[in-house]
Amino acid sequence: MTRSASPQTTGSTAEVPDVFGFTALARDARPEPPAHRDIIRTAGHELRTPLNGILGIVGVLRRQLDRPVDANRQRSHLDLIEANATALVQTIDDLLILGRYQPGQAVTLDESVHVREILRASAQSWRQTADERHLRLSLTDGPDAVVRSDPRLLRQILDRLVANAVRYTAEGAVELSVHPTTSEGSARIEIRDTGPGIPTSERARMFAPFVRGTAGTSDASASAGLGLTVVARLAALLRLTVDITDNHPLRGTCFTLTFDAPALAGRSA
Structure with a gap:
Protein backbone atom coordinates (compact mmCIF):
# COMPACT_ATOMS: atom_id res chain seq x y z
CA MET A 1 0.00 0.00 0.00
CA THR A 2 1.39 3.39 -1.01
CA ARG A 3 1.62 5.89 1.81
CA SER A 4 0.64 9.50 1.32
CA ALA A 5 3.19 12.26 1.60
CA SER A 6 3.55 14.17 4.85
CA PRO A 7 0.77 16.73 5.29
CA GLN A 8 1.39 20.45 5.15
CA THR A 9 0.26 22.13 8.33
CA THR A 10 -1.09 25.64 8.61
CA GLY A 11 -1.93 27.33 11.86
CA SER A 12 -3.33 24.89 14.42
CA THR A 13 -5.03 22.45 12.04
CA ALA A 14 -3.93 20.05 9.34
CA GLU A 15 -5.64 17.75 6.88
CA VAL A 16 -5.15 14.11 7.88
CA PRO A 17 -3.93 11.93 4.99
CA ASP A 18 -5.60 8.60 4.24
CA VAL A 19 -2.52 6.76 5.47
CA PHE A 20 -4.24 3.43 6.07
CA GLY A 21 -6.52 3.47 3.03
CA PHE A 22 -9.74 3.91 5.02
CA THR A 23 -11.38 5.75 2.13
CA ALA A 24 -10.83 2.82 -0.23
CA LEU A 25 -12.03 0.34 2.37
CA ALA A 26 -15.20 2.34 2.92
CA ARG A 27 -15.79 2.57 -0.85
CA ASP A 28 -15.42 -1.18 -1.37
CA ALA A 29 -17.31 -2.24 1.77
CA ARG A 30 -20.77 -3.74 1.54
CA PRO A 31 -23.66 -1.30 1.97
CA GLU A 32 -24.56 -0.56 5.57
CA PRO A 33 -27.95 0.38 7.02
CA PRO A 34 -28.52 4.15 7.32
CA ALA A 35 -28.02 4.10 11.11
CA HIS A 36 -24.65 2.38 10.70
CA ARG A 37 -23.60 4.83 8.00
CA ASP A 38 -24.42 7.73 10.32
CA ILE A 39 -22.30 6.21 13.08
CA ILE A 40 -19.38 5.56 10.71
CA ARG A 41 -19.59 9.09 9.32
CA THR A 42 -19.64 10.66 12.78
CA ALA A 43 -16.89 8.32 14.01
CA GLY A 44 -14.67 9.48 11.17
CA HIS A 45 -15.12 13.08 12.27
CA GLU A 46 -14.44 12.20 15.91
CA LEU A 47 -11.23 10.41 14.92
CA ARG A 48 -10.02 13.18 12.64
CA THR A 49 -10.55 15.94 15.21
CA PRO A 50 -7.82 14.84 17.67
CA LEU A 51 -5.56 13.77 14.79
CA ASN A 52 -5.86 17.23 13.26
CA GLY A 53 -5.05 18.72 16.64
CA ILE A 54 -1.91 16.60 16.99
CA LEU A 55 -0.71 17.36 13.47
CA GLY A 56 -1.38 21.05 13.96
CA ILE A 57 0.75 21.14 17.12
CA VAL A 58 3.52 19.21 15.36
CA GLY A 59 3.49 21.89 12.64
CA VAL A 60 3.84 24.62 15.24
CA LEU A 61 6.76 22.80 16.89
CA ARG A 62 8.52 22.37 13.55
CA ARG A 63 8.34 26.11 12.88
CA GLN A 64 9.87 26.77 16.30
CA LEU A 65 12.91 24.48 15.88
CA ASP A 66 15.28 27.38 15.20
CA ARG A 67 13.96 29.53 18.04
CA PRO A 68 15.14 29.59 21.66
CA VAL A 69 13.57 26.86 23.77
CA ASP A 70 10.61 27.99 25.85
CA ALA A 71 10.02 25.23 28.40
CA ASN A 72 6.56 26.46 29.39
CA ARG A 73 5.42 26.69 25.80
CA GLN A 74 6.79 23.22 25.03
CA ARG A 75 5.07 21.81 28.09
CA SER A 76 1.79 23.32 26.92
CA HIS A 77 2.23 21.79 23.47
CA LEU A 78 3.00 18.38 24.96
CA ASP A 79 -0.08 18.59 27.19
CA LEU A 80 -2.23 19.27 24.11
CA ILE A 81 -0.69 16.36 22.22
CA GLU A 82 -1.27 14.05 25.18
CA ALA A 83 -4.89 15.20 25.57
CA ASN A 84 -5.65 14.67 21.88
CA ALA A 85 -3.91 11.28 21.82
CA THR A 86 -5.83 10.17 24.91
CA ALA A 87 -9.13 11.21 23.34
CA LEU A 88 -8.22 9.35 20.16
CA VAL A 89 -7.35 6.14 22.01
CA GLN A 90 -10.58 6.30 24.04
CA THR A 91 -12.70 6.78 20.92
CA ILE A 92 -11.00 3.83 19.20
CA ASP A 93 -11.47 1.65 22.30
CA ASP A 94 -15.18 2.53 22.45
CA LEU A 95 -15.69 1.82 18.74
CA LEU A 96 -13.92 -1.54 19.04
CA ILE A 97 -16.11 -2.57 21.97
CA LEU A 98 -19.30 -1.52 20.16
CA GLY A 99 -18.16 -3.49 17.12
CA ARG A 100 -17.31 -6.60 19.12
CA TYR A 101 -20.36 -6.77 21.39
CA GLN A 102 -23.67 -6.63 19.56
CA PRO A 103 -27.12 -6.19 21.15
CA GLY A 104 -28.50 -9.53 22.28
CA GLN A 105 -25.14 -11.27 22.06
CA ALA A 106 -24.73 -14.16 24.51
CA VAL A 107 -22.23 -13.53 27.31
CA THR A 108 -21.18 -16.15 29.85
CA LEU A 109 -21.83 -14.95 33.39
CA ASP A 110 -20.19 -17.74 35.36
Whole structure:
Protein backbone atom coordinates (compact mmCIF):
# COMPACT_ATOMS: atom_id res chain seq x y z
CA MET A 1 0.00 0.00 0.00
CA THR A 2 1.39 3.39 -1.01
CA ARG A 3 1.62 5.89 1.81
CA SER A 4 0.64 9.50 1.32
CA ALA A 5 3.19 12.26 1.60
CA SER A 6 3.55 14.17 4.85
CA PRO A 7 0.77 16.73 5.29
CA GLN A 8 1.39 20.45 5.15
CA THR A 9 0.26 22.13 8.33
CA THR A 10 -1.09 25.64 8.61
CA GLY A 11 -1.93 27.33 11.86
CA SER A 12 -3.33 24.89 14.42
CA THR A 13 -5.03 22.45 12.04
CA ALA A 14 -3.93 20.05 9.34
CA GLU A 15 -5.64 17.75 6.88
CA VAL A 16 -5.15 14.11 7.88
CA PRO A 17 -3.93 11.93 4.99
CA ASP A 18 -5.60 8.60 4.24
CA VAL A 19 -2.52 6.76 5.47
CA PHE A 20 -4.24 3.43 6.07
CA GLY A 21 -6.52 3.47 3.03
CA PHE A 22 -9.74 3.91 5.02
CA THR A 23 -11.38 5.75 2.13
CA ALA A 24 -10.83 2.82 -0.23
CA LEU A 25 -12.03 0.34 2.37
CA ALA A 26 -15.20 2.34 2.92
CA ARG A 27 -15.79 2.57 -0.85
CA ASP A 28 -15.42 -1.18 -1.37
CA ALA A 29 -17.31 -2.24 1.77
CA ARG A 30 -20.77 -3.74 1.54
CA PRO A 31 -23.66 -1.30 1.97
CA GLU A 32 -24.56 -0.56 5.57
CA PRO A 33 -27.95 0.38 7.02
CA PRO A 34 -28.52 4.15 7.32
CA ALA A 35 -28.02 4.10 11.11
CA HIS A 36 -24.65 2.38 10.70
CA ARG A 37 -23.60 4.83 8.00
CA ASP A 38 -24.42 7.73 10.32
CA ILE A 39 -22.30 6.21 13.08
CA ILE A 40 -19.38 5.56 10.71
CA ARG A 41 -19.59 9.09 9.32
CA THR A 42 -19.64 10.66 12.78
CA ALA A 43 -16.89 8.32 14.01
CA GLY A 44 -14.67 9.48 11.17
CA HIS A 45 -15.12 13.08 12.27
CA GLU A 46 -14.44 12.20 15.91
CA LEU A 47 -11.23 10.41 14.92
CA ARG A 48 -10.02 13.18 12.64
CA THR A 49 -10.55 15.94 15.21
CA PRO A 50 -7.82 14.84 17.67
CA LEU A 51 -5.56 13.77 14.79
CA ASN A 52 -5.86 17.23 13.26
CA GLY A 53 -5.05 18.72 16.64
CA ILE A 54 -1.91 16.60 16.99
CA LEU A 55 -0.71 17.36 13.47
CA GLY A 56 -1.38 21.05 13.96
CA ILE A 57 0.75 21.14 17.12
CA VAL A 58 3.52 19.21 15.36
CA GLY A 59 3.49 21.89 12.64
CA VAL A 60 3.84 24.62 15.24
CA LEU A 61 6.76 22.80 16.89
CA ARG A 62 8.52 22.37 13.55
CA ARG A 63 8.34 26.11 12.88
CA GLN A 64 9.87 26.77 16.30
CA LEU A 65 12.91 24.48 15.88
CA ASP A 66 15.28 27.38 15.20
CA ARG A 67 13.96 29.53 18.04
CA PRO A 68 15.14 29.59 21.66
CA VAL A 69 13.57 26.86 23.77
CA ASP A 70 10.61 27.99 25.85
CA ALA A 71 10.02 25.23 28.40
CA ASN A 72 6.56 26.46 29.39
CA ARG A 73 5.42 26.69 25.80
CA GLN A 74 6.79 23.22 25.03
CA ARG A 75 5.07 21.81 28.09
CA SER A 76 1.79 23.32 26.92
CA HIS A 77 2.23 21.79 23.47
CA LEU A 78 3.00 18.38 24.96
CA ASP A 79 -0.08 18.59 27.19
CA LEU A 80 -2.23 19.27 24.11
CA ILE A 81 -0.69 16.36 22.22
CA GLU A 82 -1.27 14.05 25.18
CA ALA A 83 -4.89 15.20 25.57
CA ASN A 84 -5.65 14.67 21.88
CA ALA A 85 -3.91 11.28 21.82
CA THR A 86 -5.83 10.17 24.91
CA ALA A 87 -9.13 11.21 23.34
CA LEU A 88 -8.22 9.35 20.16
CA VAL A 89 -7.35 6.14 22.01
CA GLN A 90 -10.58 6.30 24.04
CA THR A 91 -12.70 6.78 20.92
CA ILE A 92 -11.00 3.83 19.20
CA ASP A 93 -11.47 1.65 22.30
CA ASP A 94 -15.18 2.53 22.45
CA LEU A 95 -15.69 1.82 18.74
CA LEU A 96 -13.92 -1.54 19.04
CA ILE A 97 -16.11 -2.57 21.97
CA LEU A 98 -19.30 -1.52 20.16
CA GLY A 99 -18.16 -3.49 17.12
CA ARG A 100 -17.31 -6.60 19.12
CA TYR A 101 -20.36 -6.77 21.39
CA GLN A 102 -23.67 -6.63 19.56
CA PRO A 103 -27.12 -6.19 21.15
CA GLY A 104 -28.50 -9.53 22.28
CA GLN A 105 -25.14 -11.27 22.06
CA ALA A 106 -24.73 -14.16 24.51
CA VAL A 107 -22.23 -13.53 27.31
CA THR A 108 -21.18 -16.15 29.85
CA LEU A 109 -21.83 -14.95 33.39
CA ASP A 110 -20.19 -17.74 35.36
CA GLU A 111 -17.45 -16.00 37.35
CA SER A 112 -17.75 -15.01 40.99
CA VAL A 113 -16.96 -11.30 41.03
CA HIS A 114 -16.22 -9.25 44.15
CA VAL A 115 -17.84 -5.95 43.26
CA ARG A 116 -15.79 -3.82 45.66
CA GLU A 117 -12.53 -5.07 44.14
CA ILE A 118 -13.60 -4.09 40.62
CA LEU A 119 -14.90 -0.72 41.82
CA ARG A 120 -11.72 -0.06 43.80
CA ALA A 121 -9.59 -0.80 40.71
CA SER A 122 -11.65 1.62 38.61
CA ALA A 123 -11.28 4.30 41.25
CA GLN A 124 -7.53 3.78 41.45
CA SER A 125 -7.11 4.25 37.70
CA TRP A 126 -8.68 7.72 37.95
CA ARG A 127 -7.25 8.79 41.31
CA GLN A 128 -4.36 10.81 39.87
CA THR A 129 -6.70 12.76 37.59
CA ALA A 130 -9.04 13.40 40.50
CA ASP A 131 -6.13 14.61 42.64
CA GLU A 132 -4.97 16.95 39.88
CA ARG A 133 -8.48 18.41 39.73
CA HIS A 134 -8.59 18.66 43.55
CA LEU A 135 -11.52 16.26 43.73
CA ARG A 136 -12.15 13.80 46.54
CA LEU A 137 -12.57 10.36 44.94
CA SER A 138 -13.62 7.77 47.49
CA LEU A 139 -15.06 4.29 47.88
CA THR A 140 -17.35 4.26 50.90
CA ASP A 141 -16.92 1.67 53.63
CA GLY A 142 -19.44 -1.12 53.74
CA PRO A 143 -20.15 -4.74 52.92
CA ASP A 144 -19.07 -6.36 49.67
CA ALA A 145 -21.26 -8.21 47.19
CA VAL A 146 -20.22 -11.26 45.17
CA VAL A 147 -22.09 -11.61 41.90
CA ARG A 148 -22.12 -13.86 38.86
CA SER A 149 -20.83 -11.71 36.03
CA ASP A 150 -18.00 -11.05 33.59
CA PRO A 151 -15.34 -9.06 35.51
CA ARG A 152 -13.70 -7.65 32.38
CA LEU A 153 -16.91 -6.23 30.96
CA LEU A 154 -18.02 -4.97 34.37
CA ARG A 155 -14.69 -3.16 34.69
CA GLN A 156 -15.25 -1.54 31.27
CA ILE A 157 -18.61 -0.21 32.49
CA LEU A 158 -17.28 1.10 35.79
CA ASP A 159 -14.20 2.69 34.20
CA ARG A 160 -16.41 4.77 31.91
CA LEU A 161 -18.82 5.83 34.65
CA VAL A 162 -16.00 6.83 37.00
CA ALA A 163 -14.26 8.66 34.14
CA ASN A 164 -17.43 10.61 33.35
CA ALA A 165 -17.93 11.54 36.99
CA VAL A 166 -14.35 12.85 37.31
CA ARG A 167 -14.39 14.69 33.97
CA TYR A 168 -17.71 16.41 34.54
CA THR A 169 -17.04 17.45 38.14
CA ALA A 170 -15.21 20.77 38.46
CA GLU A 171 -15.13 20.75 42.26
CA GLY A 172 -16.31 18.64 45.15
CA ALA A 173 -16.29 14.86 45.21
CA VAL A 174 -16.97 11.61 43.42
CA GLU A 175 -18.27 8.89 45.71
CA LEU A 176 -18.51 5.18 44.85
CA SER A 177 -20.48 2.66 46.89
CA VAL A 178 -21.69 -0.96 46.86
CA HIS A 179 -25.04 -1.96 48.35
CA PRO A 180 -25.98 -5.64 48.68
CA THR A 181 -29.77 -5.88 48.51
CA THR A 182 -32.27 -8.22 50.12
CA SER A 183 -33.67 -9.36 46.74
CA GLU A 184 -32.07 -12.77 46.24
CA GLY A 185 -28.74 -11.38 47.39
CA SER A 186 -28.39 -9.06 44.37
CA ALA A 187 -26.41 -5.83 44.51
CA ARG A 188 -26.50 -2.15 43.58
CA ILE A 189 -23.59 0.11 42.66
CA GLU A 190 -23.83 3.88 42.97
CA ILE A 191 -21.48 6.47 41.46
CA ARG A 192 -22.27 9.96 42.74
CA ASP A 193 -20.68 13.25 41.77
CA THR A 194 -21.09 16.93 42.58
CA GLY A 195 -20.91 18.05 38.96
CA PRO A 196 -23.45 20.12 37.01
CA GLY A 197 -25.95 17.26 36.84
CA ILE A 198 -27.90 15.94 33.85
CA PRO A 199 -31.28 17.59 33.18
CA THR A 200 -34.20 15.15 33.30
CA SER A 201 -35.07 16.03 29.71
CA GLU A 202 -31.63 14.84 28.50
CA ARG A 203 -31.29 11.58 30.41
CA ALA A 204 -33.08 9.31 27.95
CA ARG A 205 -30.81 10.35 25.07
CA MET A 206 -27.52 10.25 26.99
CA PHE A 207 -26.92 6.61 26.00
CA ALA A 208 -27.18 7.32 22.27
CA PRO A 209 -23.92 7.43 20.25
CA PHE A 210 -22.01 10.74 20.15
CA VAL A 211 -24.31 12.53 22.59
CA ARG A 212 -22.68 14.89 25.09
CA GLY A 213 -24.30 16.58 28.03
CA THR A 214 -25.02 20.27 27.60
CA ALA A 215 -23.73 21.08 31.08
CA GLY A 216 -20.29 19.55 30.60
CA THR A 217 -16.88 21.02 31.38
CA SER A 218 -14.04 21.60 28.94
CA ASP A 219 -12.55 18.23 29.89
CA ALA A 220 -15.84 16.47 29.14
CA SER A 221 -16.22 18.21 25.79
CA ALA A 222 -13.10 16.39 24.59
CA SER A 223 -15.02 13.12 24.83
CA ALA A 224 -16.53 11.67 21.65
CA GLY A 225 -19.76 10.88 23.47
CA LEU A 226 -19.49 7.09 23.19
CA GLY A 227 -18.77 6.19 26.81
CA LEU A 228 -22.38 5.89 27.93
CA THR A 229 -23.27 4.06 24.71
CA VAL A 230 -20.70 1.43 25.67
CA VAL A 231 -22.11 1.37 29.22
CA ALA A 232 -25.64 0.73 27.96
CA ARG A 233 -24.52 -1.96 25.48
CA LEU A 234 -22.45 -3.90 28.01
CA ALA A 235 -24.95 -3.44 30.84
CA ALA A 236 -27.66 -5.10 28.75
CA LEU A 237 -25.35 -8.07 28.08
CA LEU A 238 -24.55 -8.38 31.80
CA ARG A 239 -28.24 -8.02 32.73
CA LEU A 240 -27.60 -4.79 34.58
CA THR A 241 -30.11 -1.98 34.91
CA VAL A 242 -28.66 1.55 34.59
CA ASP A 243 -30.49 4.52 36.13
CA ILE A 244 -29.64 8.23 36.20
CA THR A 245 -30.94 10.29 39.10
CA ASP A 246 -30.07 13.48 40.95
CA ASN A 247 -27.41 13.27 43.64
CA HIS A 248 -29.66 14.23 46.56
CA PRO A 249 -29.24 16.17 48.76
CA LEU A 250 -26.23 17.60 46.90
CA ARG A 251 -26.05 18.93 43.36
CA GLY A 252 -24.80 16.47 40.78
CA THR A 253 -25.62 13.10 39.27
CA CYS A 254 -26.00 9.56 40.58
CA PHE A 255 -25.55 6.59 38.24
CA THR A 256 -26.97 3.38 39.68
CA LEU A 257 -26.17 -0.11 38.40
CA THR A 258 -28.46 -2.89 39.62
CA PHE A 259 -27.68 -6.54 39.04
CA ASP A 260 -30.82 -8.19 37.69
CA ALA A 261 -29.28 -11.64 37.98
CA PRO A 262 -29.12 -12.92 41.60
CA ALA A 263 -25.84 -12.38 43.38
CA LEU A 264 -24.04 -15.09 45.25
CA ALA A 265 -24.03 -15.10 49.02
CA GLY A 266 -21.06 -13.21 50.34
CA ARG A 267 -20.83 -9.97 52.23
CA SER A 268 -17.35 -9.63 53.58
CA ALA A 269 -16.30 -6.15 54.61
